[in-house]
Amino acid sequence: DTAVSQTPKYLVTQMGNDKSIKCEQNLGHDTMYWYKQDSKKFLKIMFSYNNKELIINETVPNRFSPKSPDKAHLNLHINSLELGDSAVYFCASSQGDWSPLHFGNGTRLTVT
């Protein structure tokens, strides 16, 4: 009965590869997010979708492409992975209107 689940939990890959992270929420929320926690532990927003539509796109390289097939899913595809992409990626959802975010347990991506 996990509220926000993301897979995989760990992802180790080589530079130049393409990888995807999947996220699903069963809370019935309209808004979903991707956040990145870097090596300095800052949590920074990357993207936000409301009911399948992109509403926030921070200055993220276009190698990162989110896709929301429906409002319960928000996947993140990363092309041509670079060393600097190594981080923990968190998916989250909220009811919108400045309500609290509910986070998944994160995907630790390591690019070698």
Add this chain to the structure above:
Amino acid sequence: DQQVKQNSPSLSVQEGRISILNCDYTNSMFDYFLWYKKYPAEGPTFLISISSIKDKNEDGRFTVFLNKSAKHLSLHIVPSQPGDSAVYFCAAYPQGAQKLVFGQGTRLTINP
């Protein structure tokens, strides 16, 4: 451009005493403030929030204080318990933007 700052990377408190975690912000247009707690290998979980129209909000052992003139908020935990040992993130919603901005976190350790 770190708009939400937690200047203490770590804090150690004896069990049963009060823990006080601090957070400063630079943008007076922040509207709504939240505290999150994070255990290792898990996502952040929402703890307590406060609107900019209030100066205090209490929920059980947790109280958040907001000082708008000083652009400062704090989280008080009393009495502190071993299970409170975690990383605590302060976060804020800017006016008109559904984009939660996080501080860098403070690691709280409760000693028996």
